[in-house]
Amino acid sequence: MESLAARITRREEVAPHHITLELDCPAIAHAATPGQFVHVRVSGTDDPLLRRPISIMLRDNYRGRIEILVRAVGRGTAILSNLAPGSALDIIGPLGHGFPVPEEDSRVLLVAGGVGVAPLIFLADTLQLAEQQHYVRGLLGAATEDMLVCWQDFAGRCEAFQAATEDGTAGARGLVTELVSEQLQRGVDIVYTCGPRPMMARVAELCAEQSVPCWASLEQFMGCGVGACLGCVIPTRLQPKHRRVCKDGPVFSASEVAWEELSE
Numbered sequence: 001m002e003s004l005a006a007r008i009t010r011r012e013e014v015a016p017h018h019i020t021l022e023l024d025c026p027a028i029a030h031a032a033t034p035g036q037f038v039h040v041r042v043s044g045t046d047d048p049l050l051r052r053p054i055s056i057m058l059r060d061n062y063r064g065r066i067e068i069l070v071r072a073v074g075r076g077t078a079i080l081s082n083l084a085p086g087s088a089l090d091i092i093g094p095l096g097h098g099f100p101v102p103e104e105d106s107r108v109l110l111v112a113g114g115v116g117v118a119p120l121i122f123l124a125d126t127l128q129l130a131e132q133q134h135y136v137r138g139l140l141g142a143a144t145e146d147m148l149v150c151w152q153d154f155a156g157r158c159e160a161f162q163a164a165t166e167d168g169t170a171g172a173r174g175l176v177t178e179l180v181s182e183q184l185q186r187g188v189d190i191v192y193t194c195g196p197r198p199m200m201a202r203v204a205e206l207c208a209e210q211s212v213p214c215w216a217s218l219e220q221f222m223g224c225g226v227g228a229c230l231g232c233v234i235p236t237r238l239q240p241k242h243r244r245v246c247k248d249g250p251v252f253s254a255s256e257v258a259w260e261e262l263s264e
């Protein structure tokens with residue numbers, strides 16, 4: 001796959017250390033499906049050498065643009081966060097296997113934590129525009145109210161939405177996983193989740209108890225991003241045991257992931 005030059009058309013600060021970027025890249029916008037990601041060279045030099053994987057949060061097929069949400073956690077994402085509109089970014093994508101499409105008339109539950117909301121916004125948007133009918137409920141968790149990033153973009157694409165914050169400044173007080181059991185009891189056909197690993201592991205556990213299929217989008221450090229270096233493997237319950245997050249994922253059936261062997 002070739003790298004493309006994508007011009008930044010909009011930059012917005014959405015929370016402390018969190019920004020969204022709109023990128024002009026028609027080829028990626030036309031091909032992308034929810035759960036896929038782009039691999040971004042964050043500077044014009046070889047420092048840092050490796051690209052950084054970032055989920056596609058939204059795409060505008062008509063204008064040929066995608067939107068990404070970036071949380072500045074280290075050097076690469078800090079450089080990316082500080083780029084101004086008009087800058088050109090070298091990106092590869094769309095990469096990876098995204099979320100499987102639910103059956104018609106499914107009761108869908110989306111469980112997001114922090115920036116994990118990004119691929120679930122794309123999924124909610126796609127389900128909202130799909131010809132098939134679905135009933136989509138969204139849950140979003142964060143430490144505090146101002147870390148509920150892009151919650152309006154998420155909530156506006158779900159039939160029902162609930163937030164949870166650890167300090168109780170917005171929504172229910174506590175972990176978002178505490179809302180999942182309640183939702184499962186109301187009847188859910190399929191769950192999709194993205195966020196911190198302990199959160200996804202708990203969602204996977206709750207879904208397994210209720211025999212509800214669950215799909216999780218995993219994060220891992222990446223080298224090549226296209227399946228060649230084996231730098232992103234995770235342990236699974238499959239044979240062969242190790243799977244590449246970049247090429248075999250990032251979306252996996254939660255029941256196939258060996259959550260207890262995954263480091264944080």
Ligand SMILES: Cc1cc2nc3c(=O)[nH]c(=O)nc-3n(C[C@H](O)[C@H](O)[C@H](O)COP(=O)(O)OP(=O)(O)OC[C@H]3O[C@@H](n4cnc5c(N)ncnc54)[C@H](O)[C@@H]3O)c2cc1C
Pocket residue numbers: 037052053054055056068069070071072073074075076077078115118119218219220221222245250
């Ligand atoms: C498929 C996929 C989709 C992603 N989507 C998004 C997204 O939409 N928005 C977003 O902001 N980030 C996303 N990430 C995470 C993002 O790629 C990392 O935060 C980024 O690579 C960190 O680079 P850095 O140079 O800023 O940090 P580094 O200097 O490399 O590391 C700084 C800190 O971040 C941690 N870290 C680095 N990479 C990862 C990672 N992959 N997962 C967890 N922790 C990491 C390190 O442990 C360290 O503590 C995604 C990752 C994957 C694999």
Ligand code: FES
Pocket residue numbers: 221222223224225226227228229230231232233244245246247
């Ligand atoms: S990053 Fe190279 S195989 Fe996944």
